[in-house]
Amino acid sequence: MLKDHAKLMYAIEATGEITGRKKLQKIIYIAKKLSFPFQERFQFHFYGPYSEELTLRVEELSNLGFVEEIREKKGGYFQYRYSLTDSGKEFLSLNEVEMPCLPDCLLDMNEQNARFLELVSTVLYFENLSREEVAEKVFTLKSKQKYTLEEISDAYSYIESLKEKAKSLV
Template identity: 70%
Template sequence: MLKDHAKVMQAIAASGEVIGRKKLQKMIYISKKLSFPFGEKFQFHFYGPYSEELTVQVEELCNMRFLDEVKEKKGGYYQYRYTVTDNGKEFLSENHVDIPHLQECLTDMNSQSARFLELVSTVLFFDNLPKEEVEEKIFTLKSKQRYTTDEIDSAYEYIAALRKMTELQ
C-alpha cells in the first residue's frame, strides 16, 4: 500500500534533505524520466512538470510523521525543507526499497538550483520533440524565467550526464 510512499521517502533519505517543494517535484520527475521506478503521474504546470499525487503523498508522509516539513519564511515567500524522521527511517529499514544508482543521481540533482531543475524537467517533458521546438516551447512557456540558449544547452548536457551516471554503475 505504501510502496510509492516508501520510494518518495527513499528519495528524500538518499538526498539527505530537500529544500523546496518545487525542487522535490523536479527531482522525482527527472528520476522518473531516467527510468527510476516512480509511479506518480505528472502534467505540465506553471513551474514545469507537477504531480498532484506526489503532493498528496508528501502531505500523508508528514501526517504519518515519516517526513519532517519545516516551513521557513524567505523574503516574500515560504520555503519548505524535507527530511526523513526517525520513524521514517525505521519504516524504511523494515520496508527496504532498493533503487540502484538513485542516490548518486539525487545527490547530484539536489546540488543544482530549483531554477535549473525546472529547465531540465521541462526539456524532459518535451523530449519527444526536436531540440529547436523544445527551445521554442521554453522561450514561450517559460518566458518569465528568461532562460538562455546556453542554459538550455547545459540542460541537455546535464541530462546526458545523468543518463551516463545511471548506465555506468
C-alpha cells in the same frame, strides 16, 4: 500503496534534505524520466512538470510522522525543507527499496538550483520534440524565467550526464 511511499522516503533519505517543494517535484520527475520506478503522474503546470499525487504523498508522509516538513519564511514567501524523521528511517529499514544508482543521481540533482531543475524537467517533458522545438517551448512557456540557448544546451548536457550516471551504476 506503501511501496510508492517508501520509494519517495528513500529518495528523501538519499539526499539528506530537499529544500523547496518545486525542487522536490522536479527531482522526482527527472528521476522518473531516467527510468527510476516512481509511479506518480505528472502534468505540465506553471513551473514545469507537476504531480498532485506527489504532493498528496508527501502530505501523507508528513501526517504519518515519517517525513518532516519545515516551513521557513524567506523574504515574501515560505520555503519548505523535507527530511526523514527517525520513524521514517525505521519504516524504511523495514521496507527495503532497491534502486542502487538512485542516490548518486539524487545527490547530484539536489546540488542544482530549482530554476535549473525546472528547465531540465521542461526539456525532458518535451523530449519527443526536436531541440529547436523544445527551445521554442521553453522560450514561450517559460518566458518569465528568461532562459538562454546556452542554458538549454547545459540542460541537455546535464540530462546526458545523469543518464550516464544512472546507467553506469546499474
